[in-house]
Amino acid sequence: MYEDIDLEQAWRLLQEHSPSLRHEVVSATAALGRILAQTLYAGQDLPPQAQSAVDGYALGENHGMDNNPYVLCGSLSTAESASAVLDKGHAKAVNTGGVLPLGTVAVIPHEKVSVKGEHLYLLGKVKPGDCIKRAGEDFARNERLLTAGTQVDPTALGLLAAFGIDVVEVLERPRVAIICLADNIVPRGIEPGSGQMRDSNGPMLSGFVSEQGGITVALHYPPHTGGSLNIVLQELSRQTELVLLVGGTYQDGENTSRLLMEDVGAQVIFWGVSIQPGSHAGAGKLGNCLLLSLSGNPAACAVNYHLYAAPVMRNLQGMPWYYRQVTARCRNGFPKKTGSRRFVRGRACWQNSGWEVEVLPGQKPSMLRSWLGCNALIDLPPGSGPIAEGEEVRVLLLTDYTVSLVED
């Protein structure tokens, strides 16, 4: 067990102890956003036969292509044209994507011909192969289409449909349980009594989980939902890959969250990371489930989620672990000195002169305000002074990931 470690060590330890996801089979229509657990190959050529790339005319052989005129054949149905043969010197109207009759040497767009009765005159040059989509031109039979680990996007949905793939094997969605340990918060639907307040951490964390493709299977408030906390945690650790214990990192002189991990027989991986806000975070492992103890202070809780839980959620799904780190010009500065390494909530945007970041208002660990519009964490090294307007700072971009820990 490691105590009061630095963030990079916490990341390495979390990577080492990452849980794994099982596979499931889903219909292609429900696969958007899911992570493929199988590599898919082309079962046939795409396009399956040579097709016209334009709306125009298929041209047969003609003693040299530019030998005007061609004799126009009548229109054929799709099924007929697939087995039709284009005689020497003949031409036939075709649509984009339409199958070409056998004997087609090239296709010419309709705007480059002149039609007079049954004769077609080329107005431009044409070479054999022009405007023809070859069979297998996009994907050849047996070629790899999509690799295991790929997230299914709309293009992948198009590919699955093009190849008639109706079901795919994907990773299960990460299942997450959230247990709120603070004794003075109440869940949604309960009117807070004297000295109590409504919980905001549970709904916020559940939103983060959902945005990362996970499912919150339980949102547990021990004083309200009852049952032995140890038994609840043991049960949830069997049903999930990640349990978030919120608050209770230091309560009445006891670290409830850490005692709880020890009581259920979890391996405590680390406790305390030398950052602010949220330095009391910790991690444990119970079976295949990672237990993360996050601060109960809302803004610190969100920082903890993004620094510990979010990379694990990505890693589970085979996505890049680390946030992209950039240097940005701080538009408005930050007035405080920094003791231990500090993560300030900011809004980064790219300008043609480079990255800029604005420190958001409400930077106390308790204030949700600093997360409104937040898309970046400004990473201030220990012992740094106030940040002046226009000063350069290191920034973690919360919406951009990379596989390597250190970038320059």
Added chain:
Amino acid sequence: MYEDIDLEQAWRLLQEHSPSLRHEVVSATAALGRILAQTLYAGQDLPPQAQSAVDGYALGENHGMDNNPYVLCGSLSTAESASAVLDKGHAKAVNTGGVLPLGTVAVIPHEKVSVKGEHLYLLGKVKPGDCIKRAGEDFARNERLLTAGTQVDPTALGLLAAFGIDVVEVLERPRVAIICLADNIVPRGIEPGSGQMRDSNGPMLSGFVSEQGGITVALHYPPHTGGSLNIVLQELSRQTELVLLVGGTYQDGENTSRLLMEDVGAQVIFWGVSIQPGSHAGAGKLGNCLLLSLSGNPAACAVNYHLYAAPVMRNLQGMPWYYRQVTARCRNGFPKKTGSRRFVRGRACWQNSGWEVEVLPGQKPSMLRSWLGCNALIDLPPGSGPIAEGEEVRVLLLTDYTVSLVED
């Protein structure tokens, strides 16, 4: 009706003819990703009462704060401490977020005190107000919380929960219908016959719609799903804000898609945009429904969607219209000359030296391959020559939006 216009004019026309969305009321638990149709205000202070910002001890008045020792009071329950009073010279253990007894002047973290029996000795300096979260410090009663037009993110979910807001008024999801006009494609579940192929456009477009928060209410294949196409289109235009007509821009010498718009009495807004791929795109309006005619060639269809439909989908939802445009170094070049303005599919990424973009393989308008991993469109001006490796190009970032049309 405008013909063969430039892209910027098409954008202006689409903005002018944008449909509108109705409102609906949803539960806060289902609001993630939805667009608020109402501005929300704080019904009370957050936090509701003064709270401790740390785990430590609430300190009462003491003839100057540093006058050691303080007398420790027994532990109180949450409800008791809300109405408790801290006597002069007394101190009481409190947890982060815990309500402070009346008379609390400051809070000191547990690591800065020494406790001997019933006495507490301060080891550091403390000032009145230290480590206290004031009532209303995060949001004051009646302050604006979230503005109409905001997309509900996890932080907003936290805020809704913190203020006990259980239902919110949001914009309805955009409803979209997709009609595939090509006569040689078959929908999912039907084995393609001779000369036919499986449709990939419908599932791909439906994925794009879904990623943008919309719902595909119908995926219609006229030769298979039957009924009069005119009646189907009229009916769908009453049920949706957007109908995508795919393919059929030029078929047997007729523009099926445009004739269809005219037949149902739609106002044709423009036809033909001088870009490649997908120059035959057009737009019409029928009631509150925008009709967009997209190329049936898969890659051109996706380009058309991103240039015409995606901005409309964002605009409908009050989101920024335009893609962010950046200058990027083209890593691998592009070998072809460009006639009319050309949109080449690419993968852009930001490097510390600036933006870089890679031309993706398979750039024919029919090839889905060029959309695998595509996050940018390289915008080549008319008449440009081949792009050399390392040359600078203009790029539309498909994942980053802005409100203004022209940027530098």
